[in-house]
Amino acid sequence: MELKKEPHKSVFRRINAWLHLWLGLVSGIIVFIVSITGAIYTFQQEIKDATERWRFVDARPQPFAPPSALLVEAQRQFPDKKPTGITYAPADQAAAVGFQSNVGGKRSFSVVFLNPYDAGLIRKQTTGEQFDFFRFIIDGHRALWLPYKIGRPVVGVAVLIFVVLLITGLVLWWPKKWKRKHTRQAFRIKVNARPKRLNYDLHNVLGFYSMLIGLVLAITGLVWSFEWVEKGVYWISAGGHPKAERAEPQSDTTRKPMVPEAAVTNLDRAWQAVMTTIGTVKGGMYLSPDGKATDPIEVVVYNEYGNFYNRNEYLFDRYTLQPLRMPGDRFSEAALADQVLMLNYDIHVGAALGLPGKILVFLASLICASLPITGFIVWWNKGRKMKP
Numbered sequence: 506m507e508l509k510k511e512p513h514k515s516v517f518r519r520i521n522a523w524l525h526l527w528l529g530l531v532s533g534i535i536v537f538i539v540s541i542t543g544a545i546y547t548f549q550q551e552i553k554d555a556t557e558r559w560r561f562v563d564a565r566p567q568p569f570a571p572p573s574a575l576l577v578e579a580q581r582q583f584p585d586k587k588p589t590g591i592t593y594a595p596a597d598q599a600a601a602v603g604f605q606s607n608v609g610g611k612r613s614f615s616v617v618f619l620n621p622y623d624a625g626l627i628r629k630q631t632t633g634e635q636f637d638f639f640r641f642i643i644d645g646h647r648a649l650w651l652p653y654k655i656g657r658p659v660v661g662v663a664v665l666i667f668v669v670l671l672i673t674g675l676v677l678w679w680p681k682k683w684k685r686k687h688t689r690q691a692f693r694i695k696v697n698a699r700p701k702r703l704n705y706d707l708h709n710v711l712g713f714y715s716m717l718i719g720l721v722l723a724i725t726g727l728v729w730s731f732e733w734v735e736k737g738v739y740w741i742s743a744g745g746h747p748k749a750e751r752a753e754p755q756s757d758t759t760r761k762p763m764v765p766e767a768a769v770t771n772l773d774r775a776w777q778a779v780m781t782t783i784g785t786v787k788g789g790m791y792l793s794p795d796g797k798a799t800d801p802i803e804v805v806v807y808n809e810y811g812n813f814y815n816r817n818e819y820l821f822d823r824y825t826l827q828p829l830r831m832p833g834d835r836f837s838e839a840a841l842a843d844q845v846l847m848l849n850y851d852i853h854v855g856a857a858l859g860l861p862g863k864i865l866v867f868l869a870s871l872i873c874a875s876l877p878i879t880g881f882i883v884w885w886n887k888g889r890k891m892k893p
Contacts (some may be wrong), residue, residue, distance in 0.1 A: 533877030535663035542646035544870035661730030708879035718869035725853035743842035
């Protein structure tokens, strides 16, 4: 396709405009879905806390029930499933045991919510049996409601295109002259203009104001889509040093006990050792009841409610309960590049800056969702003279 020559436009600007137009048309619907679902998901924790009051319990002046007690009750609810995760929340919220499986490429997830003090059943859920609004939203955000093997690469490529659109959009936005008349058009929306002009300003001006946050959201999303992006972010953060493979310490299998049930007891003991160290669960805690023979027992402690980056990982030999360490197992002690990757999710959803950060991400996501629509209208009206 030939680039249409326009007076007073360089070849670079014509190529830039052509890329912005056609890449936008190709990826527009996907960018809209990913952006609008991202905006909705931003406040999912706050919405669930307000609407799912059954997840809350009366705090008691007594210790939590150990992991083994939670597992016994959860296994009674799903005797044919294998537990894959245990979660403790702060003192006034339910604990949970999760059962995740992947059969024939189809993911299934069940969860049992329990009273953390006496392991009493509160509720059980299974994917597909009850409609989970936020599961529906996140499936659209990550994979367009397609099978994940198909949808995730499609989303990844569309977000990569969106990064190019942000850059080419900046070039198109850039004022030809930095005089008062031109800068006013670049930074202000003329709300009393005719529809065509107003739509153009909504695309051009709002696109500029949301560009930086949109770029951060896109890159943090691409970290999960492409390994080379993750390695690139690490490389830049580490000052040119490559990301090393995660070298998790291993359990000493020569000390493996003859009685398999001892593994559950050791899980309780590891959990109790961590509880003795931290005193109370402030943000949350996660344990995996299963693992390979060489895997250590891992207890992840989240230090603040509502974010995931500020965490400590406690590792124990699953047979001797000897404490184990590895690089990056404490956020406060991790290298800068490791901290950047640990922050990735919380930056992506805005939680790293608390409520103000979530509001910024929400508004920026709404604007990003609007850009394919206003951009399409600009293209549709192309050739029609915009009146001021």
